[in-house]
Amino acid sequence: MARHVLSVANLGPETLSRLVDDSVAIAGGRWNADRPLDGKVVGIYFQKTSTRTRTSFTVGALKLGASCVSYGPNDLQIATGETLEDTGRTLASYLDVLVVRTNGPLDEMKALAAQDTMSVVNAMSDNEHPTQAIADLSALKEAFGDLKGIHVLYVGEGNNSASALALAFAHMPAMRLTIVTPAGYGLPDDFIAQAQRIAAPNGTTIAQHHRVEELPRNVDAVYTTRWLTMGVKKADDDWLTRFRPYTITPAMMARVSKPAGTIFLHDLPAMRGYEVVDEVLDGPQSIAFRQAYHKMTSAMAVLAWCAGAPIRR
Structure with missing residues (x-):
């Protein structure tokens, strides 16, 4: 078969x-x-x-x-x-x-x-996007040596990369994923509940909220994706105004990072200046292009x- x-x-x-x-x-x-x-x-x-x-x-x-x-x-x-x-x-x-x-x-x-x-x-x-999630876990495991205990903060749109990431985390032991999206652009509540049911026996935590001012601290990795998935137009004409506070900047990275450092991931292609600025994507914390190699x-x-x-x- x-x-x-x-x-x-x-x-x-x-x-x-x-x-x-x-x-x-x-x-x-x-x-x-x-x-x-x-x-x-x-x-x-x-x-x-x-x-x-x-x-x-x-x-x-x-x-x-x-x-x-x-x-x-x-x-x-x-x-x-x-x-x-x-x-x-x-x-x-x-x-x-x-x-x-x-x-x-x-x-x-x-x-x-x-x-x-x-x-x-x-x-x-x-x-x-299941094969993207496998590449993501590969990049994380290479970076940290072990996936157990890793906390990833996903910021941006609840798209197909985010859903695959949530399911991948749910199947792995003792991981933590926090998804923070603009209201109305997150993963569906029933999907999050499904992922949480899969994750619970594995000791993994998956959570989603829409309050960019309440980002978790001391995360191991920050992950974002392109706001326009495959170039599909948003129904809301004012969507960009709602997304702007979710741009990954050096200030946001500093706010959530561990003292020893936090890595940055992006599934690419990037809309530079939108979901992430150059200083982060090209900075020393970024493993986005190594992540692309893992594809x-x-x-x-x-x-x-x-x-x-x-x-x-």
């Missing part, structure tokens, strides 16, 4: 931990650099723009020995009315893994995954797991 990565919620703690550990091992050169995907074919189907995720999966697949086939938004017969289920059944005759990005609902990817031979990887849907190492871990070809150390 094919292994899919559609949502962090479906991975479970053991698989998620393995993917993070494999990603960190690849980044640190602690694997034997063999080609476990030799003879495999990976399809890259992106309906929307991408710099990091598309490149990281393509290069990661090639490094693992796979061949790649790339599709643009209008290259498949989905554009002319073929059903997603029929497209998935057809592509499963040729491909071992299909990596998909869309602004649509996760149900679209589930339809492509309604066959049992080709793995489908969610490289971002409208409400979750490739985590992609390699995901592809190897999907293909049933484990990373050997």
